[in-house]
Amino acid sequence: MTSLLRLIQNEQMKIYARVRTWIMLGILVLAVIAMAILMKYVVETGMNHVLQFMSFTTNITGLAFIFAVIVAGDSVAAEYTWGTIKLLLIRPVSRGKILLAKYISVLLFLAVLLLLLVIVSYLVGLVLFGVSGAVSPESTFKLILQAYGFKAVEMVMAVTLAFMISAAFRSSSLAIGLSIFLMLTANSIVMVLASLKYTWVKYLLFANTDLSHYSGGGMPLLSGMTLGFSITVLVIYWLVFYAVSWLIFTRRDVAGG
Template sequence: MFNMLNLIRNEHMKLFKQFSTWVMVGLLVLVLLIVGIATKYLADSQTSENWKMQLQAENQQLTEQKEQVPDIGKSHDVLEERIAINQYRIDHDIPPIENKTLWGFMNSATNLTSLVTLFTIVIAAGIVAGEFSWGTIKLLLIRPVSRSKILLSKFMTTLLFALYNLFILFISSFIFGAIFFGFEGKELPYLAFVDGEVVERNMITHILTLYGLNSVDLIMMVTFAFMISTVFRNRSLAVGLSIFLMFTGQQVVMLLSEYEWVKYILFANTNLSQYMNGQPLVEGMTMTFSITVLLVYFILFVTMSWTIFQRRDVAN
């Protein structure tokens, strides 16, 4: 245990000695600040004082649309959910959360977890491949520590880097949101449509849930980049392939969503928020199914990384 902690500490020292690491952290905060300024001074407010009339008009339009679609299916369910939530807001005097509020800003800031994923992919792609390209892998492996512990320390350091950035994103979004928009509406709940009825949930809990769900895609893409880095010892390949799949995987799955077998593709299961909305990509998919598929892919990626790293000859 002590050796593992020392290995992780050494990996942290190497990671945070790099100027590029701090640049990525700084860029994350800077992008969030720019989003806050743009939201404060450029974005239009989503609601107004007569928000109840707006929701009533919206519900009338949604009801007309609902009558034009089949009684079963994704479109019908989405319309039914929106109508129910709008009506609940009207009946219980709960205005929609605007972008120009603390909760609205923090909620939109969760989209920047994709930026955290991008930065962590860069770290994962270089943390092993870099040792080979710099020629320091031999010095690393002559230590009286097993190869599995060395690789585990690098993987843990990569995931911890992602965790640090998620924490920075959460805290910074709260600080910037409070500075730009104050605490008005802090008591407003999040409304969810569960089992045919609208329920109120704590807003902080909802935002943390979004971070957790978005972290699933982060962990899978980072593990994939780490595997490519370990197997092929090529930083550019790991970064390029991971980023390409990160941005195109969901689109490919959507194009193939009419086929039953698409549910076994990794990217059909990384978006667990589809079950919060009650709209799985393929009919019959469940949260348990997606978690099982993700675990299979995760074990596959990790097994390939550990097996090849253990057997690799670094004498030459």
């Protein structure tokens, strides 16, 4: 357990030692500030409460998603690109533990992005919009956290997919590009297939990532889909993604490339 914590600490140092990471965090903060200024002084929104602003900033999670995928896609592949993989594997710990530390570090970075977004949204919203206005039923703190939770599920699956591609193909650009492409286009493809009454669509990953369909009496994408069904599908995909990552990373002959 101690060795795993040390590996995680080392991976966290790698992530935050890169200027790119701080640029991404800075962009996320600036995006919140820019949106607040735009909605306060440029666009007539009638917004007059911090919770209304926080509810709206859940849309910026798409930016956090891209940043998390970049780190995930680079996590394993970068070791091969930089030629540091052999130095990493000569440590007296198993490859499986090294991979787990990398994956946990990626999830921790994702958590930092979402936490930063929540905190900055609250602080900026508090300064510009205050707490004196009326709050709509859709803008309660509980519903805002619920919305972030639904987004987090989608992002964890996307990050795990990018991590798998990174481990399997040792290509950061492929992992990042393919993951972002799928997450941006898959929902539209799923909707088209669902409208054509293809029942097998409900077994696809991207038909189940948006759990908000089941919130507040919402309707599932297809008949027969329930919250339990979607969670089960997501767990199966998650297990497959990580199992593929583990099998390839632990059995690849590094010396032979």
